Amino acid sequence: MPFETLISAPELDALRREPGALCIVDCRFDLANPEAGATLWRESHLPNAVYAHLDNDLSSPIVPGETGRHPLPDPDALIAWLRSQGVSDDTQIVAYDDCNGGMAARLWWLSRWMGHAACAVLDGGMQAWEARYPLTDRKPTPKPGGNLSRQSSLLACLSTADVVESEDLILVDARTLARFRGDEEPIDPVAGHIPGAICLPLIDNTGENGHFRSQTQLRQRYTDALAPYADKTPVMYCGSGVTAAHNVLAMCHAGMPAPALYADSWSGWITDPHRPLA
Structure with a gap:
């Protein structure tokens, strides 16, 4: 059964040791310092975690006077980015951050917006993982491009x-x-x-x-x-x-x-x- 809302650190540790497609995404972001999350990711992250930048990957450009601060990404661009991270229709996505899920929930929502239900937020975030398991500064192993397809949205x-x-x-x-x-x-x-x-x-x-x-x-x-x-x-x-x-x-x-x-x-x-x- 896929994880569709939350996943615990022990569940994620077990999942990454099993066969099956898995994409772990670091969503840390600081509104006051937009590049801080990427810097933190380079310093340490969950094993094999890729980084998603809120402004660049999970939002589209602001249209002054028309949109809010983080317009939804273009669906085709979002699908393309997810594919570039190796995400296919059978991939389990796990999003995490260091702020109780406030940023990771964005990727969870976007995944369901694309019709991909198999996305969960790491409960307790990076802190919950670090309390039990090691972090790494190693870049994730590159994955072949995925074939994620856009399905009917699961959210309004x-x-x-x-x-x-x-x-x-x-x-x-x-x-x-x-x-x-x-x-x-x-x-x-x-x-x-x-x-x-x-x-x-x-x-x-x-x-x-x-x-x-x-x-x-x-x-x-x-x-x-x-x-x-x-x-x-x-x-x-x-x-x-x-x-x-x-x-x-x-x-x-x-x-x-x-x-x-x-x-x-x-x-x-x-x-x-x-x-x-x-």
């Missing part, structure tokens, strides 16, 4: 127009409560949130040890939060559509229907100064 993705025009949505903000309230805004030029949204910070999907909370706890969290909006479709958003995928992952891991993602998120919403703010 909404545009700004979708969000503006629909009255049947409940927007869920994955940012911190302070950013949601507009008390602080360290990244985007405008503070606040989209009117009508509620706040469920992604950090609360995990415990103090950096591991995701149990499926029961996650199911209770989202069931309770969304109960007052039972007649609406939940849509996750964040600052730029990256970490909101963490909330999508949490709900899927809890066995709940996958919520939609507003890809442009807050940074896309505020490109039009005429849109309402709260």
Whole structure:
């Protein structure tokens, strides 16, 4: 059975020793220093892990005044990049980072967007692996190009127009409560949130040890939060559509229907100064 939401460090260690196609992807990234993740990967990483750069590999170029900070990648370019890493239709992808899955969830979401379900986030991230197993600075062994094909998307993705025009949505903000309230805004030029949204910070999907909370706890969290909006479709958003995928992952891991993602998120919403703010 493929891993489709989370995978533990022991499960990954066992998996990499078995026959079968496996692609481990280091997704570490620092918004304040975009090249820091690649530098860290060169210094040490999981054995045979390749590196995915959020800006270059997992996003498309920003269109000023139109898109958010991390527009979704061109599907053909994404497929081509995955193939270049040896990914085929039967490949198990495992994404990891060092920030509780906040960046790795982007690759997980994109994989499912391409219709490839066999992608999981390493629970506890690089720290969980390093606590049990060695890291390496050796470059991964090059793999032959894969033959991954694009299938029907397994997730819903909404545009700004979708969000503006629909009255049947409940927007869920994955940012911190302070950013949601507009008390602080360290990244985007405008503070606040989209009117009508509620706040469920992604950090609360995990415990103090950096591991995701149990499926029961996650199911209770989202069931309770969304109960007052039972007649609406939940849509996750964040600052730029990256970490909101963490909330999508949490709900899927809890066995709940996958919520939609507003890809442009807050940074896309505020490109039009005429849109309402709260």
